[in-house]
Amino acid sequence: MTNVKDSPENMTPPDRMAVPSTAKAPGTALYGNILGEMPEELVAELLQPTLPNPRVRFRDLSVQDPELRARLLHVVDELLRDGRLLMGPAVEKWERLIADYCGARYCVGVSSGTNAIYLALRAFDIGPGDEVIVPAMSWIATANAVVLAGATPVFVDVGDDLNIDVSNAEAAITPRTRAILPVHYTGRLCDMISIGTLAARHGLRVIEDAAQAFGAADESGRAGGFGDAAAFSLNPMKVFPGFGEVGAVLVNDPKICERLRALRYLGTVNKEVCVEPSLNHKIDTIQAAMMLVSYDVVEPALVRRLELAARYCQRLKDLVGCPAAPRSAADRRSVFFDFTITTPRRGEMRRFLEGRGIEVKIRHPLLMSQQPAYRHLDRRPLPNAERLVKQILSLPLHEKLTDDQIDYVAESISDFCSTAASGR
Numbered sequence: 001m002t003n004v005k006d007s008p009e010n011m012t013p014p015d016r017m018a019v020p021s022t023a024k025a026p027g028t029a030l031y032g033n034i035l036g037e038m039p040e041e042l043v044a045e046l047l048q049p050t051l052p053n054p055r056v057r058f059r060d061l062s063v064q065d066p067e068l069r070a071r072l073l074h075v076v077d078e079l080l081r082d083g084r085l086l087m088g089p090a091v092e093k094w095e096r097l098i099a100d101y102c103g104a105r106y107c108v109g110v111s112s113g114t115n116a117i118y119l120a121l122r123a124f125d126i127g128p129g130d131e132v133i134v135p136a137m138s139w140i141a142t143a144n145a146v147v148l149a150g151a152t153p154v155f156v157d158v159g160d161d162l163n164i165d166v167s168n169a170e171a172a173i174t175p176r177t178r179a180i181l182p183v184h185y186t187g188r189l190c191d192m193i194s195i196g197t198l199a200a201r202h203g204l205r206v207i208e209d210a211a212q213a214f215g216a217a218d219e220s221g222r223a224g225g226f227g228d229a230a231a232f233s234l235n236p237m238k239v240f241p242g243f244g245e246v247g248a249v250l251v252n253d254p255k256i257c258e259r260l261r262a263l264r265y266l267g268t269v270n271k272e273v274c275v276e277p278s279l280n281h282k283i284d285t286i287q288a289a290m291m292l293v294s295y296d297v298v299e300p301a302l303v304r305r306l307e308l309a310a311r312y313c314q315r316l317k318d319l320v321g322c323p324a325a326p327r328s329a330a331d332r333r334s335v336f337f338d339f340t341i342t343t344p345r346r347g348e349m350r351r352f353l354e355g356r357g358i359e360v361k362i363r364h365p366l367l368m369s370q371q372p373a374y375r376h377l378d379r380r381p382l383p384n385a386e387r388l389v390k391q392i393l394s395l396p397l398h399e400k401l402t403d404d405q406i407d408y409v410a411e412s413i414s415d416f417c418s419t420a421a422s423g424r
């Protein structure tokens, strides 16, 4: 893929760091021909290498606080002594906590965010022959859950906030449409009032993909409390991080809740009576028990996240496309799961920042509609999503970053912009 002139040996160190080794990339032996059809820059983005020893890490999943670590280990020890490792009181307590926090009546703990979306669709009998409207821009889990439920995703355009464009969603409604699946992308709330109005007008379900948006809220409500159902991922990358794979479905209708409880465990009632086929999607009790402890640090971590996002906004707003700055620590319109900027010189900026030891990510370089798995589906025009997907770049953001690290990233972007402006 790289010619002799561009081979890693002939490049300056920053460029060399950015060159992916397709030979070593997982899955490329079997799927290499698919990558071979794609432009070189896109392949580099898809196989973005991990920076060795970055100076600013994109995420840091370690638990550094010794007191929190001791409490987490203690709760695991208690659970091991107790022996109730499947479901049990810890799960019930955790479900109550999540439902109350998000303003929903019921929470059903499940094994991942993807499964949460899938189960929510199944609980509303959305399946073969049905269409579900989804934004073209999301992590592929959103579309896969729709397809595995048996329905067809209809990809629609996004606005400049990277969230579903409501007028585009309206234009995509057909007699087969059953639901709208808005994604609170990068942790920023969608326009849920307009989505709710549109859905009510057309008799559609609203299933929120709130995987990235735990804690996001505005005057109209909280992520997870708007739709007929909401799906959360709470894996270690997320705003309320678990310690492995974990997800949740939130609903208000008691019958739907009952059905979800059956669907999450092989479609059974009381374990022994199978009322409909399903797989095992149960949450791990150990996750629930540990998260009941780590819940104590969610709010301070969120406040810190917002402070850091505000600092980025202040320094970057005149240099690149920037998300709206939080007005205060109480402004939760976005919880900044990702701090995603836009720049038309994304590839060069990425390599420049990586050359300075800053771990950045393109999340995600392909729209869901552009994925090889979904190219056969009918395509609606997606001009905004197709433009933005070439410009998005997510910067490091997590509560363990220091102000100095944020300033270092911002200064590096400023240096890149002045180098680019002077044509050097």
Ligand SMILES: Cc1ncc(COP(=O)(O)O)c(C=O)c1O
Residues within 6 Å of the ligand: 112, 113, 114, 115, 138, 139, 141, 142, 183, 209, 211, 212, 232, 233, 234, 235, 245, 246, 247
């Ligand atoms: C928008 C979105 N939806 C769904 C998911 C799926 O969640 P999980 O990885 O827990 O299955 C994710 C995970 O990152 C996500 O970002």
